[in-house]
Amino acid sequence: MKASTQVRGACPHDCPDTCSLITTVEGGVATRVQGNPDHPQTAGVLCTKVSRYTERSYHPERILQPLKRVGPKGAGRFEPVSWDGALDAITTRLKEIAARNPEAIAPYSYAGTMGLVQAEGMAARFFNKLGASLLERTICSAAGGEALMQTLGGKVGMKVEYFAESKLIVIWGSNSIASNLHFWRHVQEAKRNGARIVCIDPRKTETADKCHEHIALRPGTDAALALALIHELIVHDWLDHDYIARHTVGWEQLKARALLWPPARAAAVCGVPVAQIIALARDYGTTTPAAIRLNYGMQRVRGGGNAARAIACLPALTGAWRQRAGGLLLSSSGMFPINKAAVQRPDLLAGRWPRTLNMITIGDDLLRDSSQSFGPKIEALIVYNSNPVAVAPESGKVVQGFEREDLFTVVLEHFQTDTADYADFILPATTQLEHWDIHASYGHTDVLLNRPAIAPVGQARPNSAIFRALAARMGFTEPCFLDDDETLCRAAFSHPDGDKVDFQELLDKGFATLPMADAPFADGAFPTPSGKCEFFSARLAAQGLDGLPDHLDNHETAGSASAFPLAMISPPARNFLNSTFVNVKSLRDIEGEPLLEIHADDAAARGIPDGAVVRVFNHRGSYRCKAEISKRARPGVVNGLGVWWRKLGLDGTNVNQLTSQQLTDLGRGPVFYDCLVEVQLDEATAL
Numbered sequence: 001m002k003a004s005t006q007v008r009g010a011c012p013h014d015c016p017d018t019c020s021l022i023t024t025v026e027g028g029v030a031t032r033v034q035g036n037p038d039h040p041q042t043a044g045v046l047c048t049k050v051s052r053y054t055e056r057s058y059h060p061e062r063i064l065q066p067l068k069r070v071g072p073k074g075a076g077r078f079e080p081v082s083w084d085g086a087l088d089a090i091t092t093r094l095k096e097i098a099a100r101n102p103e104a105i106a107p108y109s110y111a112g113t114m115g116l117v118q119a120e121g122m123a124a125r126f127f128n129k130l131g132a133s134l135l136e137r138t139i140c141s142a143a144g145g146e147a148l149m150q151t152l153g154g155k156v157g158m159k160v161e162y163f164a165e166s167k168l169i170v171i172w173g174s175n176s177i178a179s180n181l182h183f184w185r186h187v188q189e190a191k192r193n194g195a196r197i198v199c200i201d202p203r204k205t206e207t208a209d210k211c212h213e214h215i216a217l218r219p220g221t222d223a224a225l226a227l228a229l230i231h232e233l234i235v236h237d238w239l240d241h242d243y244i245a246r247h248t249v250g251w252e253q254l255k256a257r258a259l260l261w262p263p264a265r266a267a268a269v270c271g272v273p274v275a276q277i278i279a280l281a282r283d284y285g286t287t288t289p290a291a292i293r294l295n296y297g298m299q300r301v302r303g304g305g306n307a308a309r310a311i312a313c314l315p316a317l318t319g320a321w322r323q324r325a326g327g328l329l330l331s332s333s334g335m336f337p338i339n340k341a342a343v344q345r346p347d348l349l350a351g352r353w354p355r356t357l358n359m360i361t362i363g364d365d366l367l368r369d370s371s372q373s374f375g376p377k378i379e380a381l382i383v384y385n386s387n388p389v390a391v392a393p394e395s396g397k398v399v400q401g402f403e404r405e406d407l408f409t410v411v412l413e414h415f416q417t418d419t420a421d422y423a424d425f426i427l428p429a430t431t432q433l434e435h436w437d438i439h440a441s442y443g444h445t446d447v448l449l450n451r452p453a454i455a456p457v458g459q460a461r462p463n464s465a466i467f468r469a470l471a472a473r474m475g476f477t478e479p480c481f482l483d484d485d486e487t488l489c490r491a492a493f494s495h496p497d498g499d500k501v502d503f504q505e506l507l508d509k510g511f512a513t514l515p516m517a518d519a520p521f522a523d524g525a526f527p528t529p530s531g532k533c534e535f536f537s538a539r540l541a542a543q544g545l546d547g548l549p550d551h552l553d554n555h556e557t558a559g560s561a562s563a564f565p566l567a568m569i570s571p572p573a574r575n576f577l578n579s580t581f582v583n584v585k586s587l588r589d590i591e592g593e594p595l596l597e598i599h600a601d602d603a604a605a606r607g608i609p610d611g612a613v614v615r616v617f618n619h620r621g622s623y624r625c626k627a628e629i630s631k632r633a634r635p636g637v638v639n640g641l642g643v644w645w646r647k648l649g650l651d652g653t654n655v656n657q658l659t660s661q662q663l664t665d666l667g668r669g670p671v672f673y674d675c676l677v678e679v680q681l682d683e684a685t686a687l
């Protein structure tokens with residue numbers, strides 16, 4: 001019988017739950033991945049996606065050796081090449097480009113792994129030393145993050161476990177059952193104890209099904225709803241005057257703004273019954289403790305930052321922060337004392353300040369020539385932890401950019417994704433079972449350590465090792481390029497005045513809980529410049545922006561373009577995590593086909609029967625998928641579930657063929673849910 005061991009790790013995926021994993025290893029082979037029962041946040045439970053993690057690590061289509069392109073870009077034809085051969089060829093090309101201008105080389109990465117080491121550890125050191133273009137990593141949470149920064153002083157909020165004690169929980173823009181499962185556990189406990197649960201979401205999600213009330217507002221109208229709630233708190237005096245006086249800035253200005261938003265006005269903008277707004281305001285104003293779980297869906301529209309700011313004002317108005325089960329949580333990531341500089345070494349820039357590209361506009365940017373304003377044309381792109389051809393907006397342009405014959409593209413990957421198809425070299429990366437990493441979280445306040453459970457599969461190498469090897473070949477001689485991964489993990493929470501996390505505890509238990517107060521803002525002390533909740537932001541006003549939150553119309557407001565009368569949002573399909581897991585067959589089989597949920601009235605008006613193949617289109621492109629007549633879609637809004645790999649869809653496209661590269665009001669984030677379309681029966685299929 002083979003010896004069996006269990007190794008503690010951390011889920012690397014872009015999910016607020018950051019679960020603690022236990023991997024069972026028999027004879028050097030990982031046979032099972034389970035939730036750690038000793039980690040209170042995980043409680044022994046993983047989602048369906050990650051409980052099949054061994055299926056992912058040992059997937060027959062996993063890339064196990066370096067590959068070199070032999071066919072045209074996008075054809076996906078490659079031949080094996082040795083590591084030395086690949087690294088030599090890559091660094092020869094990078095040296096040539098860097099000699100002209102290192103800013104012509106750009107990284108492209110996001111949260112394919114959330115680990116502090118395998119995400120932007122050695123990679124950041126490499127690009128900093130090189131002087132490559134910097135990247136604004138904005139594709140998910142930038143508007144909401146900036147909103148919290150301007151209002152509360154950072155990505156901070158209530159401790160997730162105390163939602164279980166709340167008496168009213170407002171789940172705002174989150175399909176928690178699908179994407180924040182461990183939070184949902186706390187909601188269930190609160191519900192059993194008599195709490196009222198309200199869901200605010202344009203889509204009638206699985207989560208909305210289980211709530212007492214669902215407010216199905218139009219996409220991009222959340223600020224109007226929040227301002228109307230504030231209006232009602234004011235006119236009914238459901239306010240904590242003492243908290244407002246002592247712990248907020250800009251009350252009189254906010255009051256004047258909110259009084260412009262009576263519920264009837266907001267109801268017309270949001271497309272919901274006025275009575276629903278009035279009832280929610282009453283519940284919120286009169287229930288203690290009341291908690292808001294805000295999530296990022298609502299901020300992927302033009303006014304997403306303002307909307308998150310308006311919502312983040314609510315708990316200070318009622319003094320909800322006084323209780324540990326009251327307040328708001330969008331992200332807890334700002335609670336972690338990460339020493340980013342020790343991991344990423346910005347000092348390697350040595351006084352240079354390269355131009356910054358925004359990952360949202362990669363489609364346009366790859367098609368730009370050199371210019372005074374843009375800087376040098378992008379000549380090389382190194383992609384890791386991301387699949388931009390599938391996930392970046394307006395993918396028709398992204399594909400055009402990746403097709404450029406003069407673009408040199410290197411992709412670090414587990415699989416031959418849509419993006420990898422366009423690579424000149426694909427370098428095989430390790431999965432979470434095969435490398436060291438350390439994790440913060442954006443949904444709880446524990447640090448997790450990930451130890452390698454198995455040796456790298458095939459010739460795969462950790463991202464850190466790949467960038468270490470590239471650095472050596474580029475001639476980077478700084479000692480920091482020799483740091484091993486355990487050293488990088490230790491650096492993440494090291495500080496000159498002492499480590500902020502006990503690394504031995506991480507080695508022993510796999511996780512360590514940050515010391516913090518149960519109700520961190522009961523006495524104000526927000527990490528803003530004023531130390532208060534800033535209803536009015538002097539910092540925004542100094543930038544020439546509105547210092548107060550307001551409702552902003554979408555870039556593409558419903559009714560503004562007669563050719564495209566439907567608003568489309570594109571939330572993730574339940575069994576995928578952005579574009580990750582789409583190639584895991586057992587999960588793809590559950591999803592079936594790319595799907596567009598459409599309300600019965602909208603389908604009838606277009607003669608679309610349930611299950612028909614439809615063409616969804618706008619001025620940016622066209623996408624074929626299957627229509628499902630569904631109560632999950634509100635009239636006038638269709639839900640294009642994402643994010644399918646293009647090549648696994650019906651016609652080699654996905655929903656991002658339709659989304660735009662416009663940016664949000666704050667944070668320069670994406671506007672995936674600010675998108676007008678039309679839908680018609682697909683003629684080719686209908687015949």
Ligand code: SF4
Pocket residue numbers: 011012013015016017018019046047048049050051181182577
């Ligand atoms: S719930 Fe989230 S953190 Fe937990 S295993 Fe699934 S994807 Fe990972």
